[in-house]
Amino acid sequence: METIKVGLLGLGTVGTGVAKMIFDNQEELNKKTGYAIEIIKVAVKNINKKRDIELPQAVFTDNPQEVVENPDVQIVVEVMGGLEDTKDLIIKALQNGKHVVTANKDLLAVSGQELFEVADEQKKDLMYEAAVAGAIPIVRAVKESLAADEITEVMGILNGTTNYILSKMSQEGADFADVLAEAQELGYAEADPTSDVEGYDAARKTAILASIAFSSRVTFDDVSVSGITKISARDISYAKDLGYSIKLLGVAKREDNGQIEVRVHPTFIPNDHPLAAVNGVYNAVFVKGKALGDAMFYGRGAGELPTASAVMGDVVEVIRNIRSGSNGRIGCTCYNEKNIKDVNDVVSKSYIRLLAKDEPGVLAGITRILGEHHVSVESIIQRGGQSSGCDECEQGEAEVVLVTHAVRHQDLKAATDEINSLAKVIQVYNIVRVEEGGN
Amino acid sequence: METIKVGLLGLGTVGTGVAKMIFDNQEELNKKTGYAIEIIKVAVKNINKKRDIELPQAVFTDNPQEVVENPDVQIVVEVMGGLEDTKDLIIKALQNGKHVVTANKDLLAVSGQELFEVADEQKKDLMYEAAVAGAIPIVRAVKESLAADEITEVMGILNGTTNYILSKMSQEGADFADVLAEAQELGYAEADPTSDVEGYDAARKTAILASIAFSSRVTFDDVSVSGITKISARDISYAKDLGYSIKLLGVAKREDNGQIEVRVHPTFIPNDHPLAAVNGVYNAVFVKGKALGDAMFYGRGAGELPTASAVMGDVVEVIRNIRSGSNGRIGCTCYNEKNIKDVNDVVSKSYIRLLAKDEPGVLAGITRILGEHHVSVESIIQRGGQSSGCDECEQGEAEVVLVTHAVRHQDLKAATDEINSLAKVIQVYNIVRVEEGGN
Ligand SMILES: NC(=O)c1ccc[n+]([C@@H]2O[C@H](COP(=O)([O-])OP(=O)(O)OC[C@H]3O[C@@H](n4cnc5c(N)ncnc54)[C@H](OP(=O)(O)O)[C@@H]3O)[C@@H](O)[C@H]2O)c1
Numbered sequence: 001m002e003t004i005k006v007g008l009l010g011l012g013t014v015g016t017g018v019a020k021m022i023f024d025n026q027e028e029l030n031k032k033t034g035y036a037i038e039i040i041k042v043a044v045k046n047i048n049k050k051r052d053i054e055l056p057q058a059v060f061t062d063n064p065q066e067v068v069e070n071p072d073v074q075i076v077v078e079v080m081g082g083l084e085d086t087k088d089l090i091i092k093a094l095q096n097g098k099h100v101v102t103a104n105k106d107l108l109a110v111s112g113q114e115l116f117e118v119a120d121e122q123k124k125d126l127m128y129e130a131a132v133a134g135a136i137p138i139v140r141a142v143k144e145s146l147a148a149d150e151i152t153e154v155m156g157i158l159n160g161t162t163n164y165i166l167s168k169m170s171q172e173g174a175d176f177a178d179v180l181a182e183a184q185e186l187g188y189a190e191a192d193p194t195s196d197v198e199g200y201d202a203a204r205k206t207a208i209l210a211s212i213a214f215s216s217r218v219t220f221d222d223v224s225v226s227g228i229t230k231i232s233a234r235d236i237s238y239a240k241d242l243g244y245s246i247k248l249l250g251v252a253k254r255e256d257n258g259q260i261e262v263r264v265h266p267t268f269i270p271n272d273h274p275l276a277a278v279n280g281v282y283n284a285v286f287v288k289g290k291a292l293g294d295a296m297f298y299g300r301g302a303g304e305l306p307t308a309s310a311v312m313g314d315v316v317e318v319i320r321n322i323r324s325g326s327n328g329r330i331g332c333t334c335y336n337e338k339n340i341k342d343v344n345d346v347v348s349k350s351y352i353r354l355l356a357k358d359e360p361g362v363l364a365g366i367t368r369i370l371g372e373h374h375v376s377v378e379s380i381i382q383r384g385g386q387s388s389g390c391d392e393c394e395q396g397e398a399e400v401v402l403v404t405h406a407v408r409h410q411d412l413k414a415a416t417d418e419i420n421s422l423a424k425v426i427q428v429y430n431i432v433r434v435e436e437g438g439n
Numbered sequence: 440m441e442t443i444k445v446g447l448l449g450l451g452t453v454g455t456g457v458a459k460m461i462f463d464n465q466e467e468l469n470k471k472t473g474y475a476i477e478i479i480k481v482a483v484k485n486i487n488k489k490r491d492i493e494l495p496q497a498v499f500t501d502n503p504q505e506v507v508e509n510p511d512v513q514i515v516v517e518v519m520g521g522l523e524d525t526k527d528l529i530i531k532a533l534q535n536g537k538h539v540v541t542a543n544k545d546l547l548a549v550s551g552q553e554l555f556e557v558a559d560e561q562k563k564d565l566m567y568e569a570a571v572a573g574a575i576p577i578v579r580a581v582k583e584s585l586a587a588d589e590i591t592e593v594m595g596i597l598n599g600t601t602n603y604i605l606s607k608m609s610q611e612g613a614d615f616a617d618v619l620a621e622a623q624e625l626g627y628a629e630a631d632p633t634s635d636v637e638g639y640d641a642a643r644k645t646a647i648l649a650s651i652a653f654s655s656r657v658t659f660d661d662v663s664v665s666g667i668t669k670i671s672a673r674d675i676s677y678a679k680d681l682g683y684s685i686k687l688l689g690v691a692k693r694e695d696n697g698q699i700e701v702r703v704h705p706t707f708i709p710n711d712h713p714l715a716a717v718n719g720v721y722n723a724v725f726v727k728g729k730a731l732g733d734a735m736f737y738g739r740g741a742g743e744l745p746t747a748s749a750v751m752g753d754v755v756e757v758i759r760n761i762r763s764g765s766n767g768r769i770g771c772t773c774y775n776e777k778n779i780k781d782v783n784d785v786v787s788k789s790y791i792r793l794l795a796k797d798e799p800g801v802l803a804g805i806t807r808i809l810g811e812h813h814v815s816v817e818s819i820i821q822r823g824g825q826s827s828g829c830d831e832c833e834q835g836e837a838e839v840v841l842v843t844h845a846v847r848h849q850d851l852k853a854a855t856d857e858i859n860s861l862a863k864v865i866q867v868y869n870i871v872r873v874e875e876g877g878n
């Protein structure tokens with residue numbers, strides 16, 4: 001049986017999973033691809049580190065160039081992370097005639113275009129299923145299964161750390177900081193959680209999803225991002241009262257005029273929406289298509305073996321392409337002009353929570369300003385003093401929660417700025433978008 | 440731009456959807472495939488019927504041979520249904536050098552092997568994404584994305600009609616016969632609902648899923664099937680009390696020794712299992728893999744455009760293969776010996792509902808028999824007379840509901856047969872399997 005020779009850039013969490021799968025499933029992989037798979041070169045930072053997997057010492061190198069320049073390597077699996085240097089390595093690998101499978105969302109969300117152009121020129125495969133939503137095969141679903149449909153909306157829970165935190169806050173009524181500390185202890189959140197809790201990680205995946213769903217070139221910079229650090233136990237409790245769950249969602253929509261909305265933010269979603277039941281470290285991607293209707297893909301967004309399963313699905317595809325001489329067969333589907341909608345023009349329902357003096361006329365003042373800015377109100381909750389369920393209120397203060405009808409973001413912002421400056425309003429604490437459309 | 444010439448067998452619900460998508464999405468399809476797509480021949484039963492779509496009269500024929508023999512047709516889309524004749528048509532199409540896309544689960548579940556062998560011989564594509572769970576791209580996910588993993592379990596809500604009926608029964612506390620009649624009026628159930636309510640349709644899809652998940656050749660005959668006609672409002676009400684939903688599930692599991700369990704039956708699933716929230720006409724497939732962990736795919740299982748979206752995803756794939764000269768690139772992955780486990784040896788928890796005389800010693804008699812057959816009991820509910828919530832009980836009767844621990848089906852059957860013959864037991868009404876494993 002002929003052998004396919006693989007080089008790994010990185011043997012950390014994901015790389016180790018990939019190596020394990022290649023060893024453990026060798027026989028089935030042979031049968032499915034017609035080839036044996038051999039790992040002949042592995043670049044790591046520290047070649048002396050004790051590894052969770054046995055590989056001959058000779059395959060290790062601390063020089064990644066030795067992987068991308070090795071003339072025998074046919075497929076490079078890039079699971080080391082990083083930006084500029086890694087980009088150069090991938091480009092060099094492609095130019096040297098190798099196919100590349102990567103899990104690197106950070107890189108793709110910024111430099112995808114450049115990389116895909118090189119892959120197309122070279123007629124080589126560049127695959128990245130693991131870069132979005134880990135084990136969930138959403139990239140292949142969108143690029144292939146749904147290729148004939150017009151996708152209008154993609155909405156995803158794309159970051160396990162923040163979903164774990166929000167799920168815990170919701171189950172236990174706990175506050176953000178406490179749950180974050182606990183998640184860090186358990187290893188569900190990193191020591192520096194910025195990229196997760198500020199929504200950057202989700203934004204990178206959203207950019208990639210928007211690109212493939214709309215055959216365009218959406219990058220990280222195009223995504224308007226806000227994280228979950230301002231979400232409090234009170235917001236979650238109001239969400240429950242109103243029949244919603246709070247999730248950090250990556251949202252990408254395309255209008256018939258071609259304008260693309262692309263944003264990441266905490267979102268109220270109705271409890272009967274399929275995304276509302278996605279808890280803990282699970283990820284899920286909800287897709288709406290003109291023919292498809294609604295669909296959802298659910299699974300593990302990270303972890304050694306789940307992520308490796310996505311990487312290895314790509315490796316199998318590359319080998320099947322090698323077998324049939326069809327590498328590069330799909331190529332880049334990025335023919336549409338990018339037309340990103342200004343986030344100020346985005347229209348959605350919103351939730352507003354504020355603290356005000358418990359005096360006559362306060363509500364009238366607030367609703368007058370909303371009306372002047374074309375913001376109409378769907379529901380209002382007002383709770384005065386501690387006795388009536390407002391923990392944060394002092395004597396003589398009241399908490400006011402409003403849910404608006406669909407409103408242009410710019411109008412909402414102008415209205416809430418003005419409300420915040422009212423003498424009787426102590427502070428507008430939070431504004432959260434509300435998505436509609438449950439079962 | 441070169442043209443790909445398509446012939447349709449059938450222009451009913453799905454065929455019309457396919458034609459609409461080819462017309463409406465022509466421009467995007469051109470860009471994604473590099474070809475224009477033209478429908479040059481359409482076989483229907485009645486060429487004079489008024490159609491929902493405009494096609495030149497000359498493309499119509501009532502002789503399907505004219506499609507599969509037409510030398511210009513490159514892809515045959517089979518959406519007419521049927522068994523023997525249709526099998527011959529597909530074989531002829533493949534032998535005449537055409538690729539075939541079909542939605543015909545009835546045929547594949549019985550004669551798949553024969554068809555795939557011809558396709559492999561001819562190096563032609565034979566694709567069938569729409570045959571399982573309509574719009575949900577589960578076939579491609581299993582055959583490609585999860586190709587490197589070892590799938591251990593597939594469980595699906597695969598029939599929209601029965602899921603609609605069970606969801607309605609559960610929401611309204613209504614009985615099977617009433618909801619079925621309503622579903623027939625609304626067009627959600629056919630005049631002859633046998634294939635749906637007896638579980639045959641789900642069994643066909645389960646056979647196909649088991650085949651691709653376990654790289655084997657599972658056919659309709661291998662599936663042990665029971666339908667939903669015996670499920671009553673009372674069973675649903677007990678399920679709720681116990682924290683479960685009732686779904687008609689297609690279940691396929693493979694043990695490490697290679698034995699395959701494949702069965703369709705009403706099932707209690709815990710409310711926190713992702714399948715429990717799948718209601719109405721939606722379908723969903725839950726997959727467990729050694730690397731993947733748990734994943735779920737959710738979407739519309741039928742309907743003109745959702746089903747057409749799956750068919751057209753396959754058509755796009757065939758065209759991309761034509762473009763790169765790689766048709767037949769994946770081929771049949773059916774190398775594993777089929778080793779079906781006897782349904783009597785299947786082990787699962789079970790729910791039992793029976794009516795007995797409300798006399799001392801009844802429960803002791805029942806539990807003694809269960810014990811003798813190695814059936815241990817997890818929970819018991821006993822309700823006597825009408826006042827304590829047993830609608831079906833007469834004076835002096837009691838309803839007994841038991842949930843067992845995991846038990847071999849054969850032991851359970853022997854035990855319940857013996858219980859049924861007890862003088863104090865009026866009737867064992869229902870036995871339903873219980874699946875575990877929520878979030
Ligand atoms: N972890 C997940 O669940 C997950 C999920 C989806 C996507 N991803 C993506 O997958 C990639 C890898 O993630 P990971 O969690 O596996 O990372 P990791 O555990 O930190 O592993 C990184 C690996 O790369 C090696 N490495 C780093 N810099 C190097 C350099 N300059 N030269 C040579 N080797 C170098 C490290 O060597 P040493 O072993 O010697 O330190 C290590 O083996 C990232 O792009 C990440 O975003 C990860």
Ligand SMILES: NC(=O)c1ccc[n+]([C@@H]2O[C@H](COP(=O)([O-])OP(=O)(O)OC[C@H]3O[C@@H](n4cnc5c(N)ncnc54)[C@H](OP(=O)(O)O)[C@@H]3O)[C@@H](O)[C@H]2O)c1
Nearest residue numbers: 449450451452453482483484485518519520542543741742
């Ligand atoms: N409907 C769904 O949502 C769905 C979902 C998944 C899979 N499927 C599968 O897709 C296939 C088609 O389903 P459908 O609902 O579209 O069926 P349908 O509406 O009954 O359409 C069948 C079509 O085939 C034509 N036809 C039937 N027998 C023929 C014959 N002997 N010669 C020539 N033409 C013939 C009919 O012609 P006339 O128009 O002249 O009657 C009609 O156009 C079936 O295999 C079904 O199981 C359907």
